[in-house]
Amino acid sequence: xxxxxxxxxxxxxxxxxxxxxxxxxxxxxxxxxxxxxxxxxxxxxxxxxxxxxxxxxxxxxxxxxxxxxxxxxxxxxxxxxxxxxxxxxxxxxxxxxxxxxxxxxxxxxxxxxxxxxxxxxxxxxxxxxxxxxxxxxxxxxxxxxxxxxxxxxxxxxxxxxxxxxxxxxxxxxxxxxxxxxxxxxxxxxxxxxxxxxxxxxxxxxxxxxxxxxxxxxxxxxxxxxxxxxxxxxxxxxxxxxxxxxxxxxxxxxxxxxxxx
Numbered sequence: 001x002x003x004x005x006x007x008x009x010x011x012x013x014x015x016x017x018x019x020x021x022x023x024x025x026x027x028x029x030x031x032x033x034x035x036x037x038x039x040x041x042x043x044x045x046x047x048x049x050x051x052x053x054x055x056x057x058x059x060x061x062x063x064x065x066x067x068x069x070x071x072x073x074x075x076x077x078x079x080x081x082x083x084x085x086x087x088x089x090x091x092x093x094x095x096x097x098x099x100x101x102x103x104x105x106x107x108x109x110x111x112x113x114x115x116x117x118x119x120x121x122x123x124x125x126x127x128x129x130x131x132x133x134x135x136x137x138x139x140x141x142x143x144x145x146x147x148x149x150x151x152x153x154x155x156x157x158x159x160x161x162x163x164x165x166x167x168x169x170x171x172x173x174x175x176x177x178x179x180x181x182x183x184x185x186x187x188x189x190x191x192x193x194x195x196x197x198x199x200x201x202x203x204x205x206x207x208x209x210x211x212x213x214x215x216x217x218x219x220x221x222x223x224x225x226x227x228x229x230x231x232x233x234x235x236x237x238x239x240x241x242x243x244x245x246x247x248x249x250x251x252x253x254x255x256x257x258x259x260x
Contacts, residue, residue, distance in 0.1 A: 016069055042192075043190055061145035078164075085164070086168055087167060101169070102176050114225050133146055143217075144187075192211050196250045200246075211249055212239070
């Protein structure tokens with residue numbers, strides 16, 4: 001194994017591990033340790049996972065990050081990537097395109113995630129691919145990447161359409177991966193941090209929320225999106241109890257403010 005490859009493996013592994021540990025760790029520290037008692041009335045499910053749940057989520061997440069590193073390495077070393085679309089200078093496409101490329105990555109990923117996620121709920125492959133992730137019926141921030149290795153491969157596969165189809169600066173790819181981590185951790189947070197009534201306003205109704213994804217973990221069906229609810233609304237897979245569930249959480253948050 002040449003020195004360049006070893007350094008690349010070390011860089012990808014370190015970046016993957018740090019973005020998970022820092023983002024999930026900060027959210028866990030704030031919501032599950034520092035303000036655990038104070039904010040308990042605001043929790044979507046009025047209970048917490050136990051320690052073995054945390055250990056399982058962290059263990060599977062670290063395994064998934066190792067898989068992400070391997071798939072990322074394949075994508076970077078692929079002949080398709082060598083001819084590809086990664087550029088070195090910001091002036092080549094301009095700063096405006098940099099932001100557009102990150103947005104495009106997010107949109108492509110949301111589409112990829114919706115359809116692969118929904119497919120993994122098919123009874124014939126659910127147990128093989130997706131059951132591990134759904135062991136977290138009351139997820140914590142550590143559950144963000146808690147996948148079975150087969151699902152980890154599927155999830156990591158998004159790197160191919162992104163790096164083979166979208167002209168990108170490496171910093172744009174890093175920005176996308178950090179955003180993905182933050183939003184994924186938020187989806188598994190167990191608390192809703194969007195404002196009251198966000199689910200019904202003209203913009204908020206298109207965004208996925210922690211309430212929506214928490215219901216997916218608790219009920220196993222519907223709400224398959226990652227960042228947005230476009231596909232769920234268009235394909236009729238948004239749970240019919242989504243608005244009422246969000247309203248219940250709003251009420252819990254309002255009552256908590258009154259008590260305080």
